[in-house]
Amino acid sequence: MKNLQKLAAVLMAVMVVLCGALLLTHEVSAATEGKISGTVKYEGTPPHMRGIDMSKDPYCAKANASTSPHMENVAVGSGGGLENVVLYISEGLSGPALSQPATNVPVFDQKNCEYTPHVLAMDVGQTFKVTTSDQTAHNIHPNPNPMTGNIPWNQSQPPGAPPVEKSWKAPEMIEVKCNIHPWMHGWFAVVKGPYATTDANGNYTISNVPPGNYTVTAWQETLGTQTAKVTVAGGAPAKADFTFKGK
């Protein structure tokens, strides 16, 4: 009889744990619905973006014959929207949203002797791919600080080269260069957790954010960072707009 009671107690305990686990998983799957969205604007006269002389490589010059290539350090759209700003959650994240890297594979292409996109955001540990669409040789040379755990490397990508697949170990804004074409300059923005990059109009949406209170950071390569507090609940996306003022 006593044994039976013990068994019942154990069974009850197991059921409580199972129910708890079930409830928790339910909560997590509902949680992935949360979003943070907004617009990043530039206030003031956009700085002049220096033109690029590609004449040293006839392939590059020809590929850009009908456009006028220029630097992309500050890319302001017609409505004042700021492109290539990386938005990420700098405080308040915990659990799987933080510990499980995203599984999609973002692509950094070398096209017409420029980087597309100019800024590639990614999660720590997320695999990304570097491709080349060009019929001229590039070398892809990110230069992180090895003390962070991110180790610099330098690989050639001649015409028709296979993609290079890599990932980074720590959050860091990493400059990328091509030594063959010194004007080529881009960024790997490595952050922890969900992220987004603004489009040509300055709009962004960070998806897969569990409900909670967060600090969102907006990073722009030359204008620096700004932060905002947001609360994500079920339903409509939380809003966070940013304005960077011209210097």
Add this chain to the structure above:
Amino acid sequence: MRITLHKSLLCMAAVVMVFPLASLAQQTKADFDARIGMESHIANVTGHAKNAQYDYRRYCVGCHGDRGDGMGENFPWVDPKPRDFQLGIFKCRSTPTGTLPTDQDLSDTIGRGLDRSNMPPWNIFTEQQKADLVAWVKHFSPRFATEKPGTPIQIPSEPEVTADRIKAGREVFSRVQCWKCHGVTGEANGPSASTLQDDLGRPIAAFNFTEGSRPKCGSSDQDLYRIFMTGLDGTPMPSFADNIKPDEAWDLVFYLRTLMSEPSKEKAIAKQLGLKPVDTNAPAQPSGQQ
């Protein structure tokens, strides 16, 4: 009173937050002391960091500095700049780009020196002294305490030099566009040569094959093979391991010999063939991937 408390709390929070960053950037003597037990293993010789202190002080510290960061008292006067051992990034490796060199690689660099720099060949050292110095060099970087060296690239045995292989090597030189920096004749006058910078943003020259200099990471056929397959980390020279197959790599080594000023079998064959420099206006030849 309350404000002061808040301030001191804020201050403490700031210190706590900044401390790890500071320690990332600046290693202290305590960090180095914690790694004084560092060893190296080269063939059957074991090197001990602590045994290299005298040699380092006498021969190395003037350039490489007592913190191993390349900021010795000669720093302003030497170019290329002395290596920063704390970063663990080295030009001459048998291991893939982005990985630590082996102990043997570091010992070879000490013995060989780096041509066209202030680093002479240290042929006064015994194997034991070099092994001790390798361990000492490693103790400056936290990376050697936590990371393993890369797996050395495999170099297949060297085939016989033939006219066909030299011609094939010329095709590789053209396809992967070595000439972008090194020039079609190997004179380091390619279209990108004048704008090359190292990882510190300092001007750096591509290797000139034609003036009789020794390549920085060795001048044997195996050394040449290794140089373009691993790349020279910290410089513009990338790794070509993903884009040159092992057999083609030997072809390229043979073609590079034809550009060098030293007499060689390859040079004689190239002369017989009447081999011309590659034509950079010829349409690019993709390596069959697209």
